[in-house]
Amino acid sequence: MSVKTSARGLALTALMRVFKQQSYSNISLNHVLADQQLTPADRNLATQIFYGTIQRKLFLEYQLKGLVRTKLREPYLEPLLLMSIYQLVFLDKIPDRAVLDEANKLAKAFGRPKSSGFRLVNGILRAFIRRQTQLPKEDLAKLSVQESFPQWLVSYFIKNWGLKRTEQMLASLNQPAKNSTRISGLAKFDSVWQSLVQSGFSPARSALNPQAAILAKGGISNTPMFKEGQLTIQDEAAGLVVEAFDFAGDEQVLDACSAPGGKTVQIAEHLTKGKVTALDIHAKKLALVEQNAKRMGVADKVAVKACDARQAGTFFSDQSFAKILVDAPCSGLGLLRRKPEIRYTKQLADLRNLQRIQLQILDQVSFLLKPTGELVYSTCSISVEENEEVIDQFLKTHADFELVPFTAGNLTSDSGMLKILPDTYGSDGFFIAKLRLRG
Numbered sequence: 277m278s279v280k281t282s283a284r285g286l287a288l289t290a291l292m293r294v295f296k297q298q299s300y301s302n303i304s305l306n307h308v309l310a311d312q313q314l315t316p317a318d319r320n321l322a323t324q325i326f327y328g329t330i331q332r333k334l335f336l337e338y339q340l341k342g343l344v345r346t347k348l349r350e351p352y353l354e355p356l357l358l359m360s361i362y363q364l365v366f367l368d369k370i371p372d373r374a375v376l377d378e379a380n381k382l383a384k385a386f387g388r389p390k391s392s393g394f395r396l397v398n399g400i401l402r403a404f405i406r407r408q409t410q411l412p413k414e415d416l417a418k419l420s421v422q423e424s425f426p427q428w429l430v431s432y433f434i435k436n437w438g439l440k441r442t443e444q445m446l447a448s449l450n451q452p453a454k455n456s457t458r459i460s461g462l463a464k465f466d467s468v469w470q471s472l473v474q475s476g477f478s479p480a481r482s483a484l485n486p487q488a489a490i491l492a493k494g495g496i497s498n499t500p501m502f503k504e505g506q507l508t509i510q511d512e513a514a515g516l517v518v519e520a521f522d523f524a525g526d527e528q529v530l531d532a533c534s535a536p537g538g539k540t541v542q543i544a545e546h547l548t549k550g551k552v553t554a555l556d557i558h559a560k561k562l563a564l565v566e567q568n569a570k571r572m573g574v575a576d577k578v579a580v581k582a583c584d585a586r587q588a589g590t591f592f593s594d595q596s597f598a599k600i601l602v603d604a605p606c607s608g609l610g611l612l613r614r615k616p617e618i619r620y621t622k623q624l625a626d627l628r629n630l631q632r633i634q635l636q637i638l639d640q641v642s643f644l645l646k647p648t649g650e651l652v653y654s655t656c657s658i659s660v661e662e663n664e665e666v667i668d669q670f671l672k673t674h675a676d677f678e679l680v681p682f683t684a685g686n687l688t689s690d691s692g693m694l695k696i697l698p699d700t701y702g703s704d705g706f707f708i709a710k711l712r713l714r715g
């Protein structure tokens with residue numbers, strides 16, 4: 277194995293893609309690890325260093341302050357320094373000596389010919405070990421650096437949930453995400469559970485979702501159980517959205533923002549004679565919905581259509597559907613544990629811009645619902661702008677709709693709106709609202 281294809285070499289390559297090319301973290305890591313012959317331990321190490329460095333990026337950059345006195349010209353230098361400081365501070369089992377040696381080898385392998393970058397890396401890391409970690413003095417800046425969340429987001433959390441809950445949420449969001457799966461409603465739950473036990477996944481029950489199995493390790497997508505559609509990868513909170521509907525089984529359902537189809541297949545599992553029409557603005561992504569439907573054995577109940585949901589009225593007549601799901605495009609602020617880079621890319625203004633799109637989608641699909649039909653609105657965001665405010669504004673201009681109480685999995689909402697914060701159950705953060713068109 278060469279230095280570049282070692283666990284740390286692959287983590288560095290993936291980090292360079294995220295930091296310099298702004299690629300998505302999960303896509304970059306999957307791309308870099310694909311076809312590599314790593315042991316499970318090395319794969320875990322590469323994953324841990326990669327996600328940990330992105331998660332703690334603000335903290336790690338702050339540690340470099342005062343230690344770097346020259347421009348870091350070669351593209352590998354900054355990511356290598358950040359991931360090395362990550363290991364020095366957060367991975368207790370790796371001795372400092374090993375981190376320095378590995379950084380030295382990586383600098384030589386990734387540096388230009390005759391580059392002296394390895395000396396620079398060595399000097400900076402040794403200076404960091406002598407000085408140790410530092411934090412700003414002022415409270416807001418300190419919390420922001422300590423938990424590695426931009427100041428606007430820390431202030432936003434404090435404004436909405438107070439300082440104590442914010443501290444709790446930020447710390448929780450820096451923990452690794454769970455390996456959550458949902459057992460298909462068409463499979464025999466107990467027998468899938470037994471297979472999981474026998475294959476060493478040590479499944480655990482979820483506190484909020486009875487269909488979920490939380491696995492002790494990754495790699496489920498390589499198993500026959502997954503390939504045969506007995507279960508799928510889905511967060512335990514995400515798996516509650518579809519359960520907010522009361523299905524008859526023979527109805528026409530619209531999934532207005534469907535790709536990659538996690539909720540489309542779940543809807544289809546509830547249908548007997550009914551069908552679900554899955555829209556997405558990105559035609560390419562609909563192939564994923566079709567693949568998902570095929571794998572989960574529900575392709576005969578799913579029809580896909582590339583379409584901007586804001587123009588759905590040009591393709592479907594009014595009152596075509598008994599149920600409509602709007603799992604809206606959103607900031608993803610509930611996914612900060614699973615997609616750590618979101619915290620650095622989103623801005624406060626995005627929340628208002630997204631609100632406008634979310635309201636336009638709701639407004640346009642509302643004409644397609646039959647009287648007494650159900651409309652479920654959900655996002656994987658916890659912001660007020662994309663959730664409660666959207667529902668309030670929609671109801672102000674659509675007096676024929678009302679919020680209705682619902683039960684989804686082990687949770688009940690009397691108000692018709694449910695927000696799951698990410699530290700309550702250690703799940704993704706989610707918002708679900710259930711509306712009914714009066715008869």
Ligand SMILES: C[S@@+](CC[C@H](N)C(=O)[O-])C[C@H]1O[C@@H](n2cnc3c(N)ncnc32)[C@H](O)[C@@H]1O
Binds near residue numbers: 583605606
């Ligand atoms: C939150 S994701 C949906 C996740 C999906 N429901 C699932 O559970 O797998 C939002 C989706 O909405 C799509 N989208 C964004 N704007 C849209 C629009 N105007 N009309 C339809 N789809 C849209 C995005 O391409 C994205 O696939």
